[in-house]
Every structure is written in C-alpha cells, then in structure tokens.
Amino acid sequence: MAETQRKYKTKQGEAVSAYLAERPDSYLSVDEVWSALVAAGSRVGRSTVYRKLESMASEGSALKATAPGGEARYRIASSSATGQLVCLACGRAFALDCHMVEEFSDHVLSHHGFRIDPARTVLYGLCESCRGV
Amino acid sequence: MAETQRKYKTKQGEAVSAYLAERPDSYLSVDEVWSALVAAGSRVGRSTVYRKLESMASEGSALKATAPGGEARYRIASSSATGQLVCLACGRAFALDCHMVEEFSDHVLSHHGFRIDPARTVLYGLCESCRGV
DNA sequence: TACGATTTGAAAACAAATTTCAATTTCAAT
DNA sequence: ATTGAAATTGAAATTTGTTTTCAAATCGTA
Numbered sequence: 001m002a003e004t005q006r007k008y009k010t011k012q013g014e015a016v017s018a019y020l021a022e023r024p025d026s027y028l029s030v031d032e033v034w035s036a037l038v039a040a041g042s043r044v045g046r047s048t049v050y051r052k053l054e055s056m057a058s059e060g061s062a063l064k065a066t067a068p069g070g071e072a073r074y075r076i077a078s079s080s081a082t083g084q085l086v087c088l089a090c091g092r093a094f095a096l097d098c099h100m101v102e103e104f105s106d107h108v109l110s111h112h113g114f115r116i117d118p119a120r121t122v123l124y125g126l127c128e129s130c131r132g133v
Numbered sequence: 134m135a136e137t138q139r140k141y142k143t144k145q146g147e148a149v150s151a152y153l154a155e156r157p158d159s160y161l162s163v164d165e166v167w168s169a170l171v172a173a174g175s176r177v178g179r180s181t182v183y184r185k186l187e188s189m190a191s192e193g194s195a196l197k198a199t200a201p202g203g204e205a206r207y208r209i210a211s212s213s214a215t216g217q218l219v220c221l222a223c224g225r226a227f228a229l230d231c232h233m234v235e236e237f238s239d240h241v242l243s244h245h246g247f248r249i250d251p252a253r254t255v256l257y258g259l260c261e262s263c264r265g266v
Numbered sequence: 267t268a269c270g271a272t273t274t275g276a277a278a279a280c281a282a283a284t285t286t287c288a289a290t291t292t293c294a295a296t
Numbered sequence: 297a298t299t300g301a302a303a304t305t306g307a308a309a310t311t312t313g314t315t316t317t318c319a320a321a322t323c324g325t326a
Contacts, residue, residue, distance in 0.1 A: 085245075112218075114260055123241070124253040124254045125254070127246070
C-alpha cells in the first residue's frame, strides 16, 4: 500500500506538486510529470513521482482519473472544476466546470438514494476534436 | 489491438456471455469469470475470456467499468438503464434509470462540446445502505 | 468432406504500478 | 552546529492486469 501521509518536505515532493499547480487544468500522467521534471533539471525518480501523486490524491490535494489506456492521470485539486471528462478516442482528460453536475448529483441523491462522488467519477465520451467537427 | 468482431460461434464464447447473463447485476472481473467457468468444467483459456469480454464491450452487449483498483469489470448490458452506479464501499453495481442523464449529457454536449457516452461511464459514489441512513 | 477464415490457448511480451531496501535527507532535540 | 531517529528517495526487482504471438483446433460454407 502506498503511504498516505508524508511528514517531511523534500525538494522532489515540492517539485511534483509545484509542477501540477502550474498546469491547473491538465490531467497529467506520471511519466509526463516525471519527464518534464527531469527535462527541467530536477533529479527525481519515477517511483517518487508515483508516490507523491498517489499521496496527493489520497489526501485530496490532487484528483485522479484513470484513462482508457489504463494509466492514471492527475490534476491539482484547487481548480474550480466540478467534473472530469476523459476522451475515449485520444485519451486526453478535461476538467468540466458546470453547474449541472451538482444539480444532477443532488437529484440522484434525493430521487435514487445514491450519493455520486464527482471526484471519483470520470465521464467518458468523445471530446470536441475527436468528434470530427 | 483486440479484435472487435467475431464471426464464428464457439462454445467458449457462448459460455462467457451465458455466464455474464446469469449475473445481470454484478460487475465481474476477467478472472472471476474465468475461474467460475473453469470451476464449472468448461475448459477455456484466460485470453479467450479477455477477448470475448472486450469484444462484447465494444459491440455494446456488455458494459465495462474500470474499477478504482485498476482491473476491468464487465456486466451484461441491461436494456433500460441509462446510467451505471457503482458503490465505492460495497462494490455493488446498480442500474440508474433517470431522465436527467440524457438532459445532462445533452447539456454537456451543447455547452461544453463533449459527448458523454453513458454506456461507458460509471458513476461512483455511495449507495443507500452504505451511506448508513 | 474439404477448404479457407476464424478462434483458441499456453506462453511470451508488455505496460503500469508497487515494493524493496540500502543510501540519503529531513527535522527536532540537543 | 551536531546528532540520530524517522521519513524519503531511487534504481531495480516484482507484481498485476492485459495484450500479443502463433501453431493447432474449430467453424461454417460450398
């Protein structure tokens, strides 16, 4: 099991969360984060990036979406998005900022007895460019 | 790439879809299906179960949900449901039959440019009994 | 039945994520 | 500043889930 808390601040951990924070609306894969950091000169291991992103997700400071290919993607939690979209064609993830998300989940809760957790839910479909229009 | 069409009927393929049809409300992992079939006496390979479930999902006769754990789960496509609910606590799956699903996805398409595919989307959250009330 | 096309399945290949563990780093207490 | 216990790192190994390979078996049509 991955550790859920980290008590010491480290350069590597800071670099990861800083990089996520720089891209508030992108869902990034572990390797994207890792290779960007390495390209930028910080020497950090892949496993450290895995660990940091996972711990951010479990403490709520990052959102995690599992893309169709199977790899996890993360985005910083501070943005205002209410939902998560993943394109089945290109695999890219998008943040959805829409008042209807809350209306819809409220309705499902009151009328169907199920409390949707939007942070854990990924809406799959086709993004604008993959729809061919 | 997995084949998306199958032209010949085979015992193994029939066994897989028959087993899924026997459990209309369960999301089953590949290994659950495979070991149940083997336990029941039919000699079938794991790869065949993978292939058949994947082809059922892509032709629409099964629904695929990638669970938080990371492994894919499949359930037979049910006729009237407009959405799929999976409880994060107990793991059970529920069919959601709700007019707002269509309203919501229409809105996301027209206002946000993303066509949600409800058959491929699983809404995660807490079911009535796991909410403890 | 005979034939070409499809499917099977065991094993190998693959890919993403996790774990291992010795070396390093952090931070609080001197 | 120095110490040392606890936490973190990272390269490599391992695990886990899935896909591919390819020869053999099976399917369905002629």
